[in-house]
Amino acid sequence: MSKNVRVRFAPSPTGPLHIGGVRTALFNYLFxxxxxxxxxxxIEDTDQNRYVDGAENYIVEALNWCGIPFDEGPGKNEKFGPYRQSERKHLYRKYADELVSNGKAYYAFDTADQLDAHRKDHEAQGKTFIYNWHNREKGRLVNSLVLSEEETKAKLESGEDYVIRFKSPQDQTLQLKDIVRGDIxxxxxxxxxxxxxxxxxxxTYHLANIVDDHLMEISHVIRGEEWLPSLALHQLLYNAFEWEAPQFAHLPLILKPTGKGKLSKRDGDKLGFPVFPLQWEDPQTQSISRGYKEDGYFPEAVVNFLAFLGWNPGTEQELFSLKELVNAFDINKVNKAGARFDPDKTKWFNHHYMQEQLDLDLANTFKANRTELSEIxxxxxxxxxxxxxxxxxxxxxxxxxSHYFFMSPEVYDEKASKKAIKEDTFEILQTVINIVTSTREFTVQNLQSKIKGWITDNGIGFGKVMMPLRLALVGALQGPDVFEIMxxxxxxxxxxxxxxxxKHFN
Structure with missing residues (x-):
């Protein structure tokens, strides 16, 4: 690519970061x-009414936990800062005024009540109210396209509420390109x-988004499918400013595990899986939302399964380190169709990454969560x-x-007991005690050799010995090799x- 690649992840701090947002961040990072x-x-915080304390820190912590930290942003390498839109608001007015002066935008003074009346009037006629070329200069709407310069100036100087609207062109066909969707x-x-x-x-989001992407020299905008309807407006804004537009790629939706529609927190609550990377406590209601970290997922597993939600490397390989994902990632292999979320598959990934962890690291974490192990x-x-x-x-x-490695069984599984305890069980177990006691070098190999040798020599069924022995050690018919436990x-x-x-059964 001839142009320097610069991508951005631009969430709004209105609450916890949804796993779909993490997927968007991941694809930007990989690209x-x-x-x-x-x-x-x-941080796109232009809507101050929806701003939630702690949400920005949550976003940063989530990216760091996933191992995909940003290179440039709030408090880090701020060569195009500031990176919070609320701290950049002095910039946007200039560009809005430029559009008005060039005839690409206009002042609109319509009140909320007036617009609501227009909508209801259209609904009564079976129509949908759209504020654009077909009615903006007809006189029923109040804007600078129908008012004289003096009337417009008087309204502005009097402090009357207004908005600046983009003047969408009439009778044009817009040819758009999207890396994922193709020609539109x-x-x-x-x-x-x-x-x-x-x-x-x-x-609004639309103006701030375009201005910031231009000033920050963003080369590629990789974002969720929900922004696809805004692509035409954003391209028109680039045209209006006579700026070169970035390349766009709209990622597919992450779909519910069952049924139709986008994955939501409600789906997670219903089926028992988190939809946020980290636990979130709502500052207003104090309600707690589960996170992948707190539910015991490894960040490598989360990143791996997210990469496959909408992208496929074109091979049979499913398990990728972050470095391998970077090498394999191709934005052209992102799918158009929505990606269905599979909770069982996420567990499959986590199981794999569990096996790759060092036992000592796992032991430290395990001990920290169990007071029974503090002295072990x-x-x-x-x-x-x-x-x-x-x-x-x-x-x-x-x-x-593994609890039986740390404490003796207090109860014995009833079903297992009926299966394991026979008339001669106690006599057999007493012999096992004698063998164990007489074994000087207490190793797995010695125990296995002596007990299995005795079983074979006396023609006893292995189940008659091994089942009650396991029951004695574990309290149930489960666990790893009996001799390892001993x-x-x-x-x-x-x-x-x-x-x-x-003594319990006799």
Whole structure:
């Protein structure tokens, strides 16, 4: 690419960052790194009524946790700063006025009540009210296109509320290009005259977006499908300013796991999965929304499954490190169709990344979450995790899979007991105790050799020995290799547990 690649992620700080927003940030990050470009964070806070305290920090923390930090943005490499639109509002008025003076925009003084009356009048006639070429100069609407210069000036000087609207062209065919969608043709007659600037001194998203992208030298705008209807207006604004437009790519929607429509928090609540990267506490209601981090997902797993929501490398490979994703990512392989979210697939990714973690790191995290383990040696916990993590998807799974390594069974599974306990079980287990006690080198290999040798020599069914032995050690018929468990808990504890089972059932 001849032009320096500069992409931006431009969320609004109106609440927690949805996983769809993280996917947009990820694709921008991957594209930037693929082409040795810059990934810019811009906070689009022009709508101050919806601003939520803490939301901006949440966005930054979420990107950092995912391992996709911005290169340039608030407080970091601010060569095109400031990066909060509320701190740039002095810039936008100049560009709005430029459009008015060039005849590309105009002042509109219509009140909310007047516009509402027009809408209701159209609805009564079975029509839809659109403020554009077909009515803006007919006299029923109040704007600078029908008012004289003196009347317009008087209204402005009197402090009357107004907005600045873009003057959409009439009878033109707009040819647009989108990297994902291909060629798009728009009849400008169907476009409304969008508000660009409000009387409160703040621009709307459309004007601020275009001005900032131009001033920050953004080369590619990679954003969600929901912005596709705005593409025509944004291209027209670039044309009106006589600026070179960036290349556009509109990413597909992330769809519900079942049914139709866009993935929402309600879907997560209903099916038991988070839709936010980090836990969020609403500052007004104090309600808590779950996050992938707090639910035990690894950031590498989240990034991996998000990459596949709308993109495909064209190979059979599914597991990618972030570096591999950067190398493989091709914006031209992003799909047009919506990507269905699969909660089970996200768990599959997390299970894989669980296996790649160091046992000692997992042990430290596991211990931090369980007070029962505070006095247990971390190295021992790490050894236990090495035996059970293949069956775990989350760190929270470890306790159910391994609690018997840390404490004796207090109860015995009823169904397992009926299956394992027979008339000769206690006599058999007493012999096992004798073998365990007499084993000097208490190793997995020695235990396995001696007990299995005795079983074979005496023609006993393996199940008659191994099932009640496992029940004694675990309290249920589950867990890793019996001899591994015996070795880990030690000779004295092994004898103690077998004896406890004999006394319990005899």
């Amino acid at each position: 930037a790194k693929k082409h040795n470009g810059e990934f810019v964070l811009r 043709t728009i009849d400008t007659n169907v476009l409304d005259d969008k508000v660009l600037f409000k009387s409160d001194g703040m621009p 040696d971390t190295n021992y916990v790490a050894l236990v995790i090495g035996l059970v993590k293949e069956r775990a998807t989350f760190i929270n799974d470890f306790w159910d899979l 070795f880990m808990i030690g000779k004295n504890e092994t004898v103690k547990r077998i004896d406890a089972l004999i």
